[in-house]
Amino acid sequence: MKQGRKVIWLVALLVVSILLFMMYNTGNNLDYVLSRRGIRLATMAIVGVSVAFSAVIFQTITNNRILTPSIMGYESIFILFQTLIVFFYGDKAFKVISQQENFFYAVLLMLGFSVFMYFLIFGRQQKNIFYLLLMGMVMGTLFNTLSQFLHVVIDPNEFSIVQNFMFVSFAKMNVKLLGIAAITLMGTLVLTLRYLKYLDVIALGKDHAINLGLDYNKLIRTFMLIIALLVSVSTALVGPITFLGILVTNLTYELFKTNKHAHTVWLCSAVSCICLIAGQFFVEHILSFSTTVSIVINFVGGLYFMYLIWSSRKKIS
């Protein structure tokens, strides 16, 4: 079958990009290079999978293919949290609070934010999911502005600590966080896999989902929590990277005409890992670290986004 061949190509491409990333121009100190690259590879795999899952789920529950969870302000709240820690503790911040503790609090904060947003919208009055998006955008902007205000106030040296969290980088080598992030991701995935079949129904729209016997509001709440967990994993590891979701989900939908989320999420994870690994390879070996992977992805993603708008415009007219 044609689809089956495409899947094989995708897997082959993934394997090739991994091998290339690991083996290209290793030099003589093989052990050192391989372990360093292995950590980066593991980071990219974890981030790739969480970005793919969160974006696919988010796009399905909003019935919109050009959104990613970044619109909900999850990443802004993370940055604000880091800024606040630095604001209060100064340059001693990460001696007082360990990386793991920091991660733990950030996850709790994002989950709390999810629940708060949910009850704000679905609590007493029945508002629809677009109110949720609107509120998310407004809150995100608020958090961003607060962070910016604090950035201006704090000491420039302390700001450089915060800056570390604001830009995506796979060179951070957060070995301590890697384990805890992997466990969080695994746990979340186990939970998610049980709910994937409901996403197929939710994709039909709210009314159909209720007609077919889903407890719609409860499922949306569950998925919001799952998204919060996934976003905190990727954000804590490398920074605000969920914009990647828009590129990889649309590529996946373009390549594979499947409606089964049980397939889509894994295909999208593979696409997402390939993008990250290839982007990182490009940055390391061709641009020799003169730029970051987020700029490469943003550039390619931006071009692709323009193509999306262009082609949907042609479809309408």
Added chain:
Amino acid sequence: MEFEKENKLIFQGLVKEYGKKRVIDGLDGKIADSRITSLIGPNGAGKSTLLSILSRLLKQDGGEVSFMDRSLPDYKSNELAKKLSILKQSNQTDVKLTVKDLVAFGRFPYSKGRMTDADWQKVREAIVFSDLEDLTDAYIDELSGGQRQRAFISMIIAQDTEYILLDEPLNNLDMKHSVHVMKTLRRLVDELGKTIVIVIHEINFAAQYSDHIIAMKDGKIRYSDEVNNIIRPEILKEIFGIEFDIIEKNQKKICNYFNL
């Protein structure tokens, strides 16, 4: 009267407000079993709102819906999905689905995504029942509006519920497809004993194919009776505010409301 043999779907004192505007105002009534009931009335009369409340898509601000001697909120959503189905009017979707996949979703309340042979059998029956065999593997976003509407109705048939609620199933359909849909609904009632409630705008389709009519205006039920007692010039004039001329042919009534 004969149509009142049993009523499993009953509503009392239903109220729904959007802001300060009361769209339905204290509705009492019941749905006749194994019949087609048409909800008619001018735009903004509250027909779709009533249908949405009866099918739990919308929560009312007052009053109660009782279904098979239990209050509607007492049901688990999945349990209700095996007894009562609803199809709203706008069914645009950009999901890449074939007709067969879509109809298979009708079995979700039973299969939870794991389709058994019996489920696929129901899907095939539903496709045959709605005359869609030729389009089984067609993608729904490539179908015409009428075909897509029939595909969604086919999904509802596969859901195999005793009660079927449809919000303007004839919206955007040409005459041929409208007649086709109404005949399918008629067969569901006559051959399989289903109970169907539809919101409908074209008065002649209501007059020709339904057994019972609930006429609404300004958020209230004005009349609820058998078809022949509703299709009268004075009643229709009161509901719609225009003149009607009723022509009788083969014991069925046809309403003319043009150039009067």
